[in-house]
Amino acid sequence: SQTIHQWPATLVQPVGSPLSLECTVEGTSNPNLYWYRQAAGRGLQLLFYSVGIGQISSEVPQNLSASRPQDRQFILSSKKLLLSDSGFYLCAWSVPRRFSGANVLTFGAGSRLTVL
Amino acid sequence: SQQGEEDPQALSIQEGENATMNCSYKTSINNLQWYRQNSGRGLVHLILIRSNEREKHSGRLRVTLDTSKKSSSLLITASRAADTASYFCATGPPYGGKLIFGQGTELSVKP
Numbered sequence: 001s002q003t004i005h006q007w008p009a010t011l012v013q014p015v016g017s018p019l020s021l022e023c024t025v026e027g028t029s030n031p032n033l034y035w036y037r038q039a040a041g042r043g044l045q046l047l048f049y050s051v052g053i054g055q056i057s058s059e060v061p062q063n064l065s066a067s068r069p070q071d072r073q074f075i076l077s078s079k080k081l082l083l084s085d086s087g088f089y090l091c092a093w094s095v096p097r098r099f100s101g102a103n104v105l106t107f108g109a110g111s112r113l114t115v116l
Numbered sequence: 117s118q119q120g121e122e123d124p125q126a127l128s129i130q131e132g133e134n135a136t137m138n139c140s141y142k143t144s145i146n147n148l149q150w151y152r153q154n155s156g157r158g159l160v161h162l163i164l165i166r167s168n169e170r171e172k173h174s175g176r177l178r179v180t181l182d183t184s185k186k187s188s189s190l191l192i193t194a195s196r197a198a199d200t201a202s203y204f205c206a207t208g209p210p211y212g213g214k215l216i217f218g219q220g221t222e223l224s225v226k227p
Contacts, residue, residue, distance in 0.1 A: 109158045112156070
């Protein structure tokens, strides 16, 4: 069965410090991978998605970047955090589209980031 | 940008009652999905309904889709305290692009 791991679960960082959130998926090959951010208002904002190694699409201009160094590893980074980067970050994966008619997402447990 | 808009934003009911949440969207879709999120956790997929379907059931869940009105509803029958969570609709566009999530409905079921 497939599992998704996301860490760290909680992070408190000072403004201007770097960030690295990691997500790994097990039990599947070539998944589509996603990073979402959820602010206090509960809605989810898609930040990045990837359909393969080294292939990253950014949805919104921001202070963050994403990388996919391995097939089942997705990393969210920042060189210098801003206060506005605080939020709940969710990694998700889906079956590649050629095998599925619809994108059903499986989410990780989330990473709570507080920037002070 | 947000596509789905859930209504109401918050809903409080007693155990045993039915809970109905609505979702409206703006553009054509291939499918509409509902997800659940317990406080501080990741989202969990509940049910998917395709654009050529009008109604779908899964256990105590009933989803309807009206593409002419661009709306969907999620009905949870005989609710339980454990159903307390936020519920999100998400739309999948026809060309197979990315899911767009709404703002969610926060459901509280009181024992």
